[in-house]
Amino acid sequence: MQRRIILTGSNGLLGQKIVNLLADRVNTQLIATGRGINRHPIREGYLYQNLDLNDEEGWATLFETFQPTELIHTAAITQVDQCEVDRDICDAINVKAVETLAKFCKKHNTRLIHISTDFVFDGENGPYKEIDPPNPLSYYGHSKLKAENEIIQSGVDYAILRTMLLYGVTPGMSRSNLVLWVRKSLMEGTPIKVVGDQFRCPTLAEDLARATVSAITSDAKGLFHVSGAEMMSIIDIAYTVADFWKLDRSLISETDSLSLNQKAKRPPKTGFVILKAQTELNYRPHSLEQGLALVNRQLKEGWG
Numbered sequence: 001m002q003r004r005i006i007l008t009g010s011n012g013l014l015g016q017k018i019v020n021l022l023a024d025r026v027n028t029q030l031i032a033t034g035r036g037i038n039r040h041p042i043r044e045g046y047l048y049q050n051l052d053l054n055d056e057e058g059w060a061t062l063f064e065t066f067q068p069t070e071l072i073h074t075a076a077i078t079q080v081d082q083c084e085v086d087r088d089i090c091d092a093i094n095v096k097a098v099e100t101l102a103k104f105c106k107k108h109n110t111r112l113i114h115i116s117t118d119f120v121f122d123g124e125n126g127p128y129k130e131i132d133p134p135n136p137l138s139y140y141g142h143s144k145l146k147a148e149n150e151i152i153q154s155g156v157d158y159a160i161l162r163t164m165l166l167y168g169v170t171p172g173m174s175r176s177n178l179v180l181w182v183r184k185s186l187m188e189g190t191p192i193k194v195v196g197d198q199f200r201c202p203t204l205a206e207d208l209a210r211a212t213v214s215a216i217t218s219d220a221k222g223l224f225h226v227s228g229a230e231m232m233s234i235i236d237i238a239y240t241v242a243d244f245w246k247l248d249r250s251l252i253s254e255t256d257s258l259s260l261n262q263k264a265k266r267p268p269k270t271g272f273v274i275l276k277a278q279t280e281l282n283y284r285p286h287s288l289e290q291g292l293a294l295v296n297r298q299l300k301e302g303w304g
């Protein structure tokens with residue numbers, strides 16, 4: 001089958017990993033979209049288009065001309081604290097743009113593969129299954145849940161992959177992540193405070209990218225929880241990073257959510273039951289140690 005795939009957020013962490021898998025793939029035409037210039041080092045085997053999510057006319061034209069069989073939607077305002085204060089921007093990108101893309105998908109019979117978050121849950125009863133009731137604590141979590149509901153109600157053929165605490169490295173990243181922040185801080189000798197009362201399953205960006213492509217090839221439908229398999233406190237993730245790169249773990253001191261007083265409230269303990277993804281997407285996540293080894297190799301190649 002010939003696939004014509006549009007990807008959003010192709011300059012982002014997940015987006016770049018998906019381009020790695022889909023560029024030059026047999027029977028697949030890919031149009032990767034992002035804001036501004038293409039920051040991906042691979043420039044062949046796909047087309048890139050600068051297309052803002054707010055540009056409804058631009059999206060209408062792209063759908064008309066390309067007639068995509070699938071849309072992979074990774075772009076979002078992913079800064080949780082920014083969403084708490086810039087609520088209009090968060091609504092426009094994380095909700096309204098998704099509604100618009102779902103409308104075009106419905107019109108052109110395009111499957112929609114959408115990326116969502118563990119922050120749809122309140123973190124009181126993790127690890128969560130796909131059937132557990134959401135209850136977001138933050139504006140970001142609310143926006144991503146609204147987007148899920150827009151997709152479900154649009155009547156489009158969809159798969160929604162929820163993920164959490166993504167880590168990895170790509171050239172020209174627009175923002176850092178926990179693993180890179182801890183490594184860089186400790187390498188520079190900067191003391192850091194890390195929460196001990198929040199628990200997550202850290203997710204290697206390559207693993208999620210593979211699950212996303214698998215959702216396309218296996219014609220998966222519905223909700224999927226896709227994360228690493230190990231539940232850890234955030235401070236334990238930081239200690240693992242310190243030990244992996246043989247950095248000074250005494251620079252890490254423990255704090256808690258209350259003292260950190262971030263703008264957006266975080267769920268204490270999320271974590272996912274990933275059985276459905278393992279069964280239906282053949283999902284086999286790396287351990288954190290294996291993921292750090294891959295990041296280490298990529299950093300040595302000059303990424304980041």
Ligand SMILES: NC(=O)c1ccc[n+]([C@@H]2O[C@H](COP(=O)([O-])OP(=O)(O)OC[C@H]3O[C@@H](n4cnc5c(N)ncnc54)[C@H](OP(=O)(O)O)[C@@H]3O)[C@@H](O)[C@H]2O)c1
Nearest residue numbers: 009011012013014035052053074075076117163165166174
């Ligand atoms: N990162 C996590 O820990 C995490 C956890 C749970 C769920 N998720 C979800 O996973 C998905 C991918 O996350 P990620 O870590 O890959 O995010 P990311 O690196 O922040 O990438 C998001 C991309 O969206 C683009 N974008 C933002 N506003 C846009 C606009 N108006 N028009 C076009 N593009 C726009 C950004 O462009 P610029 O590069 O120009 O800024 C960026 O490339 C998101 O849907 C996120 O909600 C992430």
